[in-house]
Amino acid sequence: MRFIIRRLGLFLLTLWAALSINFFIPRLMPGNEATAMLSHFKGINPAALHALEVEFGVNNNENLLVSYVQYLGNCLTGQFGLDSARVPVMTVILRGLPWTLGLVGVTTVIAFSLGTLLGIVSAWRRGGALDSLLSPLLFILTTFPVFFVALLLLFIFGVALGWFPLSSNYSVGEAPSLSVGFISDVIDHAILPGLTLVVTAAGGWIYTMRNNMVSTLSEDYVRMARAKGLSPWRIMLDYSARNAILPNLTGFAMQLGFILGGSILVEYTFSYPGLGYLFFTGTTNHDLPLQEALFLFYTLAVLLCVLVADFATAWLDPRTRDA
Amino acid sequence: MASPQVFLPGTRTEAVDQGYRDAAGRLSRAILRNRKASIGLLLLAVIVFVAAFPGLLAPGDPQAAIYDQQLGPSWSHLLGTTQVGQDVFTQLIWGTRLTLLITVSVGALCTLISVLVGVTAAYVGGAVDGSLSLLTDIFLIIPTLPLLIVLSTYLEGSGTFAIIAVLVLTGWAFGARQLRAQGLSLRTRDFLEAARVRGERRPYIILVEILPNMLSLVVASFLGSAVYTVATAAGLQFLGLGNSGEITWGTMLHFAQQNGAIESGNAFWALAPGAAVALLGTAFALLNYAFDEIANPALRSVRRRRAKSDS
Numbered sequence: 001m002r003f004i005i006r007r008l009g010l011f012l013l014t015l016w017a018a019l020s021i022n023f024f025i026p027r028l029m030p031g032n033e034a035t036a037m038l039s040h041f042k043g044i045n046p047a048a049l050h051a052l053e054v055e056f057g058v059n060n061n062e063n064l065l066v067s068y069v070q071y072l073g074n075c076l077t078g079q080f081g082l083d084s085a086r087v088p089v090m091t092v093i094l095r096g097l098p099w100t101l102g103l104v105g106v107t108t109v110i111a112f113s114l115g116t117l118l119g120i121v122s123a124w125r126r127g128g129a130l131d132s133l134l135s136p137l138l139f140i141l142t143t144f145p146v147f148f149v150a151l152l153l154l155f156i157f158g159v160a161l162g163w164f165p166l167s168s169n170y171s172v173g174e175a176p177s178l179s180v181g182f183i184s185d186v187i188d189h190a191i192l193p194g195l196t197l198v199v200t201a202a203g204g205w206i207y208t209m210r211n212n213m214v215s216t217l218s219e220d221y222v223r224m225a226r227a228k229g230l231s232p233w234r235i236m237l238d239y240s241a242r243n244a245i246l247p248n249l250t251g252f253a254m255q256l257g258f259i260l261g262g263s264i265l266v267e268y269t270f271s272y273p274g275l276g277y278l279f280f281t282g283t284t285n286h287d288l289p290l291q292e293a294l295f296l297f298y299t300l301a302v303l304l305c306v307l308v309a310d311f312a313t314a315w316l317d318p319r320t321r322d323a
Numbered sequence: 324m325a326s327p328q329v330f331l332p333g334t335r336t337e338a339v340d341q342g343y344r345d346a347a348g349r350l351s352r353a354i355l356r357n358r359k360a361s362i363g364l365l366l367l368a369v370i371v372f373v374a375a376f377p378g379l380l381a382p383g384d385p386q387a388a389i390y391d392q393q394l395g396p397s398w399s400h401l402l403g404t405t406q407v408g409q410d411v412f413t414q415l416i417w418g419t420r421l422t423l424l425i426t427v428s429v430g431a432l433c434t435l436i437s438v439l440v441g442v443t444a445a446y447v448g449g450a451v452d453g454s455l456s457l458l459t460d461i462f463l464i465i466p467t468l469p470l471l472i473v474l475s476t477y478l479e480g481s482g483t484f485a486i487i488a489v490l491v492l493t494g495w496a497f498g499a500r501q502l503r504a505q506g507l508s509l510r511t512r513d514f515l516e517a518a519r520v521r522g523e524r525r526p527y528i529i530l531v532e533i534l535p536n537m538l539s540l541v542v543a544s545f546l547g548s549a550v551y552t553v554a555t556a557a558g559l560q561f562l563g564l565g566n567s568g569e570i571t572w573g574t575m576l577h578f579a580q581q582n583g584a585i586e587s588g589n590a591f592w593a594l595a596p597g598a599a600v601a602l603l604g605t606a607f608a609l610l611n612y613a614f615d616e617i618a619n620p621a622l623r624s625v626r627r628r629r630a631k632s633d634s
Contacts, residue, residue, distance in 0.1 A: 261468030
């Protein structure tokens with residue numbers, strides 16, 4: 001119980017920290033980025049303009065504390081103002097969200113399962129064919145920057161071989177529908193960005209899983225299981241892997257932050273119109289409200305996953321409950 | 324871990340030197356015996372050489388836009404030319420210096436902050452530990468790249484120092500957590516108790532007793548930060564943030580991508596700096612990986628396991 005309360009506390013504090021970063025940075029930084037940006041907005045709905053002024057501290061005759069509270073309230077109710085094309089930021093985000101959610105969601109599940117599985121097998125047959133092949137490959141997987149892998153795949157499979165489309169989420173001229181043709185077109189466009197994320201994310205999980213598994217394999221209870229004559233499969237999965245998987249779960253959060261960051265670079269490389277691409281265009285257009293709302297979204301996504309991972313850990317590992 | 328050192332009466336500096344010399348000696352022997360570490364070191368040496376003497380390999384001005392634009396690879400332009408007619412190979416060679424400078428400074432500064440925060444938290448304990456650990460956790464959870472993007476927007480055009488500053492701000496937390504954990508495990512050791520009983524002062528205990536025993540973790544923390552920096556700095560520059568006006572591998576990638584280098588038959592313009600970033604990352608990662616093995620003998624591969632002489 002104490003564990004859960006503490007993790008909830010961390011959740012709220014981090015969320016508050018992210019909100020405060022958004023609020024205070026435009027005020028602390030030199031230059032008049034915010035005023036310049038607000039000049040896009042002449043003649044818009046006064047309430048929306050006011051929300052922006054509150055956030056960026058342009059209206060200096062207001063009390064800082066009052067604006068801060070007002071800003072927190074605006075964020076909690078999802079009022080992030082308008083982007084430079086005067087569309088509500090929430091609408092823009094909701095348009096990009098499904099693409100990123102689909103891309104990152106599916107690739108995370110694949111990378112986690114694949115990474116954990118390969119880690120298990122590689123530790124079980126330590127020094128075997130897979131292990132010796134994996135350990136040099138691991139360097140490549142974990143140290144090659146995401147965007148380099150993206151460019152490489154784009155060059156090999158997109159340009160040189162011409163197997164997959166080079167950019168975007170579906171072909172020009174296709175109307176979104178639930179037809180087989182459209183869905184396969186979407187998958188066709190998602191394969192290279194997805195593959196990039198799987199390739200770069202799986203490495204971390206293989207590495208942690210393998211190393212944890214190496215330690216649990218030398219535990220007494222594994223020797224005991226061997227002595228009892230249990231089948232190798234049971235020792236591998238029920239005894240060793242089961243105990244080794246916990247750090248992989250707790251490391252989930254950091255890995256997710258990594259994947260989300262990677263997805264921004266991947267979406268930029270493939271011009272894939274999800275949240276990451278929006279983040280990039282928001283930055284080049286000096287669309288501060290969009291950019292800061294997206295920062296909050298990414299933080300919130302990681303925080304929620306950390307919370308789920310924490311609860312899962314508490315449920316799976318009684319030792320953490322009273323830590 | 325090292326056996327506690329007993330210092331006979333003597334000058335303080337001698338004791339300090341001796342403690343570090345022993346730890347450093349153990350460390351360098353371990354590096355030379357490890358194949359991954361040797362390869363990493365060799366790679367790094369080549370990159371440092373290129374950074375030190377770029378004029379030997381590419382005598383020319385990397386910024387000079389004096390050639391035809393967007394040429395493909397040829398003998399006179401090994402990697403082609405850019406959208407304004409600069410030689411890509413010359414840029415690649417001269418970009419090494421700033422790329423390496425950013426990596427090493429961010430790595431060193433991150434490590435410094437990690438050591439300060441981690442060791443203070445572990446050694447002082449109590450409320451100080453509580454608040455420092457909380458701060459560390461918050462920085463660990465907030466996703467790095469989105470935070471960097473938000474910070475860099477306001478620093479646009481401010482150059483190398485700005486990008487170093489934001490990378491340090493977002494990169495120190497991981498090392499701090501590891502060093503705190505190690506510091507906690509050292510805190511109750513007998514040799515520290517002995518130092519306290521001898522009446523040594525805190526700075527002495529931290530510098531002479533604790534840090535030499537954490538040296539391998541400090542080095543590992545530097546290497547980890549360097550790996551992080553190589554990829555993150557390049558990623559940020561790839562998006563066109565940070566120091567776009569200067570030539571680094573990351574900014575080269577940005578202009579290549581903006582001009583559709585891959586699609587328009589000039590793929591090396593993007594792939595070469597990308598590979599260079601990957602190579603630098605690999606050099607640090609190899610060293611880091613080797614350090615893990617040195618610090619944790621259980622991870623060494625079975626066939627090559629040797630007698631544990633330095634664990």
